[in-house]
Amino acid sequence: MTPASTLAAGSAGTVETHFVDLPAPVRLDSGGELHPVRVAYETYGTLAPARDNVILVCHALSGDAHAAGVSATAAAASTRDGFGADDRDGSAGKALGWWDGMIGPGKAFDTDRYFVVSTNLLGGCRGTTGPSSTDPATGEPYGPDFPVVTVADMVRTQRAFLDELGIERLAAVAGGSLGGMQALQWAVLYPDAVDAVVVIASTHALHPQGVAWNAIAREAIMRDPDWQGGRYHGTGRAPDAGMGVARMVGHITYLSAPALEDKFGRRLQFADDVRYTLTEPEFEVENYLRHQAETFVQRFDANTYLTMSRALTYFDLARQHGDGSLAAALAGVRARTLLIAFSSDWLYPPAASEELAGALTEQGLPAELHVIDAPYGHDCFLLEEARQTPIIQRFLEGQ
Amino acid sequence: MTPASTLAAGSAGTVETHFVDLPAPVRLDSGGELHPVRVAYETYGTLAPARDNVILVCHALSGDAHAAGVSATAAAASTRDGFGADDRDGSAGKALGWWDGMIGPGKAFDTDRYFVVSTNLLGGCRGTTGPSSTDPATGEPYGPDFPVVTVADMVRTQRAFLDELGIERLAAVAGGSLGGMQALQWAVLYPDAVDAVVVIASTHALHPQGVAWNAIAREAIMRDPDWQGGRYHGTGRAPDAGMGVARMVGHITYLSAPALEDKFGRRLQFADDVRYTLTEPEFEVENYLRHQAETFVQRFDANTYLTMSRALTYFDLARQHGDGSLAAALAGVRARTLLIAFSSDWLYPPAASEELAGALTEQGLPAELHVIDAPYGHDCFLLEEARQTPIIQRFLEGQ
Numbered sequence: 001m002t003p004a005s006t007l008a009a010g011s012a013g014t015v016e017t018h019f020v021d022l023p024a025p026v027r028l029d030s031g032g033e034l035h036p037v038r039v040a041y042e043t044y045g046t047l048a049p050a051r052d053n054v055i056l057v058c059h060a061l062s063g064d065a066h067a068a069g070v071s072a073t074a075a076a077a078s079t080r081d082g083f084g085a086d087d088r089d090g091s092a093g094k095a096l097g098w099w100d101g102m103i104g105p106g107k108a109f110d111t112d113r114y115f116v117v118s119t120n121l122l123g124g125c126r127g128t129t130g131p132s133s134t135d136p137a138t139g140e141p142y143g144p145d146f147p148v149v150t151v152a153d154m155v156r157t158q159r160a161f162l163d164e165l166g167i168e169r170l171a172a173v174a175g176g177s178l179g180g181m182q183a184l185q186w187a188v189l190y191p192d193a194v195d196a197v198v199v200i201a202s203t204h205a206l207h208p209q210g211v212a213w214n215a216i217a218r219e220a221i222m223r224d225p226d227w228q229g230g231r232y233h234g235t236g237r238a239p240d241a242g243m244g245v246a247r248m249v250g251h252i253t254y255l256s257a258p259a260l261e262d263k264f265g266r267r268l269q270f271a272d273d274v275r276y277t278l279t280e281p282e283f284e285v286e287n288y289l290r291h292q293a294e295t296f297v298q299r300f301d302a303n304t305y306l307t308m309s310r311a312l313t314y315f316d317l318a319r320q321h322g323d324g325s326l327a328a329a330l331a332g333v334r335a336r337t338l339l340i341a342f343s344s345d346w347l348y349p350p351a352a353s354e355e356l357a358g359a360l361t362e363q364g365l366p367a368e369l370h371v372i373d374a375p376y377g378h379d380c381f382l383l384e385e386a387r388q389t390p391i392i393q394r395f396l397e398g399q
Numbered sequence: 400m401t402p403a404s405t406l407a408a409g410s411a412g413t414v415e416t417h418f419v420d421l422p423a424p425v426r427l428d429s430g431g432e433l434h435p436v437r438v439a440y441e442t443y444g445t446l447a448p449a450r451d452n453v454i455l456v457c458h459a460l461s462g463d464a465h466a467a468g469v470s471a472t473a474a475a476a477s478t479r480d481g482f483g484a485d486d487r488d489g490s491a492g493k494a495l496g497w498w499d500g501m502i503g504p505g506k507a508f509d510t511d512r513y514f515v516v517s518t519n520l521l522g523g524c525r526g527t528t529g530p531s532s533t534d535p536a537t538g539e540p541y542g543p544d545f546p547v548v549t550v551a552d553m554v555r556t557q558r559a560f561l562d563e564l565g566i567e568r569l570a571a572v573a574g575g576s577l578g579g580m581q582a583l584q585w586a587v588l589y590p591d592a593v594d595a596v597v598v599i600a601s602t603h604a605l606h607p608q609g610v611a612w613n614a615i616a617r618e619a620i621m622r623d624p625d626w627q628g629g630r631y632h633g634t635g636r637a638p639d640a641g642m643g644v645a646r647m648v649g650h651i652t653y654l655s656a657p658a659l660e661d662k663f664g665r666r667l668q669f670a671d672d673v674r675y676t677l678t679e680p681e682f683e684v685e686n687y688l689r690h691q692a693e694t695f696v697q698r699f700d701a702n703t704y705l706t707m708s709r710a711l712t713y714f715d716l717a718r719q720h721g722d723g724s725l726a727a728a729l730a731g732v733r734a735r736t737l738l739i740a741f742s743s744d745w746l747y748p749p750a751a752s753e754e755l756a757g758a759l760t761e762q763g764l765p766a767e768l769h770v771i772d773a774p775y776g777h778d779c780f781l782l783e784e785a786r787q788t789p790i791i792q793r794f795l796e797g798q
């Protein structure tokens with residue numbers, strides 16, 4: 001790792017993605033086991049001799065292990081997601097990690113103090129075993145034969161991976177969106193191994209409108225004939241058209257209506273009048289959507305999208321761990337919990353965080369909730385660094 | 400028309416769709432003219448000798464001329480759109496018009512008093528000339544050669560059609576969503592021919608998030624290889640996959656998140672656990688979406704969907720008639736205006752109606768705004784009959 005001093009102040013530096021092959025199969029909620037499993041990961045900061053300063057950060061639907069710093073191996077590729085994030089990448093062009101604003105010296109997850117670990121999730125397409133990995137049974141990519149994995153499967157994979165690194169305990173697990181689900185799952189599955197969880201713009205169970213948006217995105221992919229039942233690898237075709245539509249749906253759900261109003265309004269692409277065309281973008285927001293679709297299909301695997309989307313819709317702590325009761329599901333938790341939600345996030349609305357905070361408090365567990373009034377919708381978890389940072393720093397110092 | 404007494408009280412009766420061929424070409428905003436143009440229409444009630452009791456009702460994106468009563472010609476096919484509407488059709492199975500709850504003896508648009516006229520819009524696929532009509536230049540369906548039409552083009556077509564019926568003045572023009580845009584357009588284009596307009600769940604210019612949803616729906620259709628650049632007629636293939644996705648997007652935008660929570664929650668399709676499948680619906684809301692997609696493609700033409708969607712995103716009174724100023728665009732209006740919006744409608748939020756009411760009042764024009772607190776989202780305009788009826792009746796009596 002290049003010293004941070006050679007880069008902008010506060011940067012985690014130039015980083016590389018590493019890989020670990022797990023020695024044992026990963027048990028899956030669907031019944032079987034998966035083996036072999038490789039995990040792609042990055043680390044930022046220094047592991048303390050007592051190994052007690054580890055923070056695991058968990059990515060969201062379309063993220064990867066490259067959470068912070070500048071990638072040495074993928075300097076041309078951007079992995080940052082979302083609204084302003086994409087804008088900044090466009091101007092910076094430096095392949096910053098997806099949470100670079102939150103991880104680094106002096107940042108929310110302070111690498112002067114903590115050893116921050118980030119993995120690509122089970123089922124991913126950026127180095128960790130997923131649908132585009134080789135199925136040892138056939139020698140071909142798994143494709144649709146890759147098992148349908150859950151958030152708990154992802155967390156068990158992270159647990160096995162950390163064992164390989166010789167890390168038993170986590171000072172914290174943190175993530176936004178699907179990443180926040182993993183943090184909650186950690187607290188439930190491994191209560192003795194987690195001191196604190198930071199759950200941002202997330203939920204214990206996605207509401208039905210969110211389930212519907214995810215279903216629509218998956219339908220768009222699976223209805224694309226180039227998906228070929230999931231066996232598109234090696235055919236020279238991939239469901240780019242459907243993936244593009246899925247990405248467009250995702251993007252609009254990540255943003256708030258007022259943010260779109262501020263950024264695009266009803267401004268036209270060309271001149272002062274419309275051109276009377278069905279096939280070409282007329283409004284700036286239409287052009288933006290096309291651009292998002294085009295760049296996304298270049299970097300993301302469709303079967304991984306389906307896998308991640310399914311996992312986050314399945315996630316339901318009350319159903320899976322509490323026989324329908326959220327309080328029962330959380331009864332065994334021992335970690336301190338920080339919940340952050342954003343007022344304009346309609347995909348992961350503050351109500352779910354409020355429900356979580358209430359259920360934790362009911363169990364006598366320490367839970368802290370902050371609803372940040374910010375306009376950018378769900379993407380706030382990637383963008384509102386300045387206001388999240390002091391909250392997270394104070395919470396982590398409290399342990 | 401069968402007397403209403405043979406049907407349930409309040410019904411407009413058994414109705415038939417009729418057709419008129421316009422004698423002259425329709426001038427289009429895009430520059431050309433369209434000829435021939437046929438208009439499909441239905442009427443309910445009796446035209447007064449003075450011809451002063453005519454109300455034109457205008458349908459929304461996927462509607463047609465069959466607004467009320469029971470269709471004599473399409474008894475098996477449902478034309479009602481939306482949430483509870485579909486449910487009711489499912490149980491009734493009687494091909495009720497899409498606004499049957501609002502049009503009939505004693506209803507909001509009282510056919511004991513008014514002669515209610517409903518047309519299929521220009522560009523439609525249910526009898527009025529549209530992309531699936533025969534292009535006289537080729538003898539083949541227009542397909543993508545059908546002109547890109549605007550709300551003003553639709554209204555000019557209605558004007559020419561009413562001339563053929565010998566109707567000069569309208570006691571009122573009424574509609575919801577795209578139908579409300581037509582009502583506003585009537586007030587602006589033909590101020591001397593309209594006494595009152597009833598604009599429900601509509602806007603003077605769709606906000607950018609709505610523009611985005613419409614763009615996504617159109618992309619889903621046009622990216623379907625079976626769309627074939629719009630020339631799918633006669634090929635034995637149609638973009639059903641893309642139309643299905645478009646319809647799913649539409650449906651979710653027509654409903655509110657709380658309505659989905661009430662109706663579906665996170666209930667699973669089968670048993671008490673998930674089945675770990677990417678390809679099959681697991682949640683009830685997923686199954687509902689598939690059902691909506693399947694039934695829609697059986698009754699609606701993809702090129703008409705594109706045409707209607709484009710027209711409603713283009714609609715922008717301030718840009719088209721006021722050089723950017725809504726007040727200027729409305730300056731020539733002489734009709735009384737009733738605006739109804741619904742608290743949970745996030746596709747056509749009350750804010751637009753409030754802006755319209757403000758701009759009309761600023762011009763010294765009589766405008767009445769009612770924001771109805773109701774949970775069903777945009778679909779309220781089809782469902783909240785009981786609360787709209789007295790408002791509309793009082794407004795119409797006021798003239």
